[in-house]
Amino acid sequence: MGQRPSKVKITRNDRAILQLKRSKDEIHKFAKRTDKLIASERVRLKAMIEEDPKHYKENLKIRFLLKRIHYQNHLLEQAGDQLINLENLVSTLEFKLVELQFVKGLEHGNEILSKLNKEFKGADQLMDNVQSQISYQNEINDVLARSVVGIDDFEEELDKELEQLEGEFIPKEEPQKEPQIQMPSTEGLSELKPTEQDSVEHIPEQVTEERTLA
Amino acid sequence: MSLPPIYSFPPLYTRQPNSIIRRQQISSWMDLILQYAKSHNAWSMSAEGSIVKEGTESVQESLFVNDEIQRSVPQIFINEIWSAMCQEGKAIGTDKGKRESPTYYVLWRTIDSWASLILQWCESAGKLQQVVTIYELSQGDESIGWEFHGMPEPLAAHCLKPLCQRHRATIVNDEYGKPVAVKVV
Numbered sequence: 001m002g003q004r005p006s007k008v009k010i011t012r013n014d015r016a017i018l019q020l021k022r023s024k025d026e027i028h029k030f031a032k033r034t035d036k037l038i039a040s041e042r043v044r045l046k047a048m049i050e051e052d053p054k055h056y057k058e059n060l061k062i063r064f065l066l067k068r069i070h071y072q073n074h075l076l077e078q079a080g081d082q083l084i085n086l087e088n089l090v091s092t093l094e095f096k097l098v099e100l101q102f103v104k105g106l107e108h109g110n111e112i113l114s115k116l117n118k119e120f121k122g123a124d125q126l127m128d129n130v131q132s133q134i135s136y137q138n139e140i141n142d143v144l145a146r147s148v149v150g151i152d153d154f155e156e157e158l159d160k161e162l163e164q165l166e167g168e169f170i171p172k173e174e175p176q177k178e179p180q181i182q183m184p185s186t187e188g189l190s191e192l193k194p195t196e197q198d199s200v201e202h203i204p205e206q207v208t209e210e211r212t213l214a
Numbered sequence: 215m216s217l218p219p220i221y222s223f224p225p226l227y228t229r230q231p232n233s234i235i236r237r238q239q240i241s242s243w244m245d246l247i248l249q250y251a252k253s254h255n256a257w258s259m260s261a262e263g264s265i266v267k268e269g270t271e272s273v274q275e276s277l278f279v280n281d282e283i284q285r286s287v288p289q290i291f292i293n294e295i296w297s298a299m300c301q302e303g304k305a306i307g308t309d310k311g312k313r314e315s316p317t318y319y320v321l322w323r324t325i326d327s328w329a330s331l332i333l334q335w336c337e338s339a340g341k342l343q344q345v346v347t348i349y350e351l352s353q354g355d356e357s358i359g360w361e362f363h364g365m366p367e368p369l370a371a372h373c374l375k376p377l378c379q380r381h382r383a384t385i386v387n388d389e390y391g392k393p394v395a396v397k398v399v
Binding site for chain 2: 008009010014015017018021022024025028029094
């Protein structure tokens with residue numbers, strides 16, 4: 001590729017992490033060494049026990065060796081714990097750096113956003129201006145439309161003439177009256193007597209009452 | 215470990231006077247050395263042709279001595295072979311890259327090839343954009359299973375140089391100027 005990226009920079013954070021990692025390496029080395037030592041001592045212990053299978057329990061040398069192995073094992077465990085601690089610390093640091101980037105990104109974005117918003121400051125005025133321009137444009141349109149000479153009068157004359165023509169050519173027909181159907185009127189008739197109807201209706205009720213009584 | 219049949223070919227042990235044949239002879243020796251080192255997983259060999267393993271000072275038999283056919287390469291010719299190896303970038307003197315040194319790193323891959331392998335590891339292990347100690351790179355638990363695991367630290371530092379030249383990495387030195395870490399981008 002043609003581009004030449006700039007040299008990889010080592011920041012102060014990198015140096016700090018490096019220090020951590022170097023101590024981690026030291027512990028790793030120690031763990032490896034101790035591991036080997038324990039393995040070789042176990043081999044020696046085995047050999048010594050095989051040499052003296054009967055009284056090995058009383059053998060001071062063997063006891064001492066076993067103690068040593070236990071002690072080394074203890075150290076190894078401690079080293080392992082410390083190694084894990086350091087590793088955790090390194091990853092925490094790295095994560096913090098990422099977070100820092102995140103915050104920086106936010107800040108930067110905010111800055112750009114406010115800068116962009118500043119650009120919109122004249123928006124109100126701009127919109128007003130546009131509005132007035134549009135109304136001005138409408139005015140111009142009106143003026144231009146009106147300036148065609150006498151167009152309104154001409155229209156009126158046309159209308160008048162058309163009406164006149166209508167009067168001449170189309171004879172005005174009188175609207176035909178629809179023949180009304182003559183119905184016999186109810187006027188003068190006496191009203192129906194509701195009292196008679198009521199008495200008729202009451203009769204069956206009385207019958208039913210009598211039946212229930214019986 | 216079996217070496218190719220040419221290893222049992224007596225004329226191979228005598229410096230050939232004809233320059234064309236000698237070149238062929240030296241290149242055969244180079245192949246033998248690379249193969250020998252790779253099969254023994256040895257990073258460095260002494261100038262006498264025996265494998266040097268870290269920590270152990272045991273003197274092993276030399277590649278340049280073949281007891282089976284009662285032949286051995288004279289030291290002067292051995293030096294010539296090493297010098298040719300260094301010239302072709304197949305070996306580096308452990309003593310600050312000098313041509314003549316008591317031990318040599320044997321590169322059964324080229325420096326560039328090691329560099330790209332390391333870069334691959336950095337990419338796949340998520341080691342980009344952060345400092346990685348050379349110990350972590352070559353001896354740490356995370357590189358187990360990669361071909362460069364167990365590589366001596368000075369050699370590893372050397373293998374990182376092509377990455378620096380490609381502006382992919384920077385080597386960090388400690389207070390004594392010894393390379394201790396690398397940051398790969």
